[in-house]
Amino acid sequence: MIMVGAWERYWFKKAPLFDLGFVRLVVVGVELYHLAMLRPRAVFGQLAALPDFLYSPVIAMRLLTLPLGWGYRPSADAMVVVYWLTLAAGVLAFVGYRTTLSLIGFTVGSLFLQAFEYSFQEVHHAEAIVKIALLMLALSPAGGALSVDDLLRRLRNVDRGLRIPSDPLSGESRLARWPLLVVRWVFALIYLSAAFHKLGASGFDWMNGWTLQYYVLQDALRWGRSVSGSGSAYAVEPGLGVWIGEYHTVATVASWVSILFESTFWILLVVPRLALLALPIGVGFHVGIYLIQRAPFLSFVWLYAVFVPWSEVFRKSGQWLARRISPPVLRYDPLSAPSVRHATLVRYFDWFGITGLRATPPAEEGAGANVLP
């Protein structure tokens, strides 16, 4: 029973919906950006032109197209239609309108598009955790904050008689913690998997310096200044890695740092305070890999958002700001529903909570120039 209680408390302790809502903005924003950068006709046209013998659908693709047959292969036109529908669902999921439905649509669409691309015997790793994060958000109350849905709910509460403009950072749920925890654990498992394979295949030889030099030089020669996987390989201009890759000692130290980082990242889940140390190292790790090897794992950096207690960060930043500036005062008339509605609307975008609220009936304040109608 104690174990069950601890398990429940770990996953389902009340947590701020703001944190979940903020992560929704980040994850959906990153995925939307990624999709918006695609030229759907070109991308799906090229894939559709590949011969049938290369088509080997991943399980996700088979499941998503199951009603159409186990090995169904969609046409380029169908993929372009799915692309635009996914993009539309993504915009709704980002602003948080009908959030659960739009998030489900966006997640399924994103999975489908990516699974199709990966059904031609070429799978990459950087996008997987983004899709898993989307999946978790779609199953959670991710629209409970920072969303049109939430704003409309707060405005409806005013119509029902609430006379205080609500705090956008308020709102907690027992279901707001687990999705973020799942993504944190997936991070830990990904890094552990990377360390497990390196040490399993090569033991301590992996940190001999030559190994990292080899891969850095290989990628730098192969991709030049293009992002890995894009453009034609073996560009005329080699990348930054050709210079860095010459330094054996640097490579040896970097190998040890990489292995230590990957094999110990999971400790962050047990000791969350270590985030202050681990996340900057992780950012440096992925940005370094991107610059030197051109491997685009920057989505990992964005997804580190799941480790940050955003409501606390905004609240504390707001307190810090309020001590240094003269905070604006939002006056409203608690007897007037339209005034409270307007104040609720304005306050909704004050994530730092620096706006002071003052209930001021116009008659008492005289001119009432600052009083919302």
Place this chain on the structure above:
Amino acid sequence: MLQVAASFDLFPLLFSRPSNVFWPFINYPMYRFARYEGAVIERFRVYGQTADGSEVEVTPPDLGLNFRKFQDIAIGALRHQDMPLVEAFAEIYQRKTGTRLVRIRLERDGPILTRNGLEPGKRVQLAAVSLRAR
């Protein structure tokens, strides 16, 4: 649980299928093999011999592939002498360029990693296959 199974390569054990098939729940084995001083930073080149005896370099766009697919699938087929696959690619080449190949060979070159930096490596022929007349 899915990511645990993926991370530690349990999917191939449980389902006899490669981990990649279970995307987005996959393993992360990239760059896992140790390398040592003297390693050749491999670059592969594919050459096709046409019916008139001349030789042409076969590049990824000639087969409608990107670099990764070219390297992993087309070159993989040549290295493993997977003839049905090699012939299928030769057919694509013929369709795209109008040139029929009668023989394909795979070469490896690339610099050598040494204490004094990169040194030029030798060209080595890894495979050569003759194609059936179609």
